[in-house]
Amino acid sequence: MKKRLYNPHLAKIHRSYTIEEAASLYGVFKGTVRAWIKAGLPVINDKRPMLILGSDLVAFHQARRKKNKQKCKPDELYCVRCRTPRKPAGKMVDYQIITDKIGNLIAICPDCESIMNKRISLLKLEQLTGKITITLPQALQHLIDNHQHSVNSDLKQE
Template sequence: MKKRLHNPNLAKIHRNYTVEEAAGLYDVFKGTVRAWIKAGLPVLNDKRPMLILGSDLVAFHQARRTKNKQKCKPGEMYCVCCRAPRKPAGNMAEYQIITEKTGNLVAICPECDKIMNRRVNFSKLAHVCGEIDITLPQVLQHIIDNHQSSVNSDLKQE
């Protein structure tokens, strides 16, 4: 079964939670919260009902989120399938515009042949790409900007 990362901001830091309340807060079973306690989530005391400080609950989930986080170096993109940063196949990527300032780098993973994406600010594109050969989108020409008449045109030129 796949591990699910929980939002640490759900717990209030100035509140105490029982195992049942913490399970209801994160929409998990009580056994899951007890497994968190065995994995290192601190409790106030070992007597029943076990109380968990909200600040400890927030810190526990933040630590679990940042534990496996991997930063991509320049020239690397994160492959979700391989779960590791990799250089794209053939050192080639395509830049797809999302807004005027940001876009996605799209490439193929050399290990699993799946699509890799990386969100990039256009002004930082040169730093992020490293040695990757990036293909930028071509600007489409509008019909109005074209000075040649179409072959199928019914317009008479005088």
């Protein structure tokens, strides 16, 4: 079973918590908090009730998050289903514009075939041109530029 990561900002740093209070704060069982203590979460002392400093709770969960973080290479996107950075299938991605400076890369995971996304700036997009094939959105054709008449037009061709 995968370890679940908890929000480190739930605990207040200037407060101390009992095991029961920490369990209800994070929505877990008391045994889970005891497992955290065995895994290295410091307690104030070994006397009952065991008290945990809020700052220690925050530091413990931040350290666990940092340890499990995975950095993507420039030509990789993070697959949420596989939980690992992967290169896109066929080395092909689509670029979806969000603003004039940033956009999303959208690709398919080669292993689980789910959609992968990555936010990227337009400046960094140029660095990927040789590594992966990027499909940029095409502007729609204006009606004025179209040389064919509409099917429902009343214009007489001469």
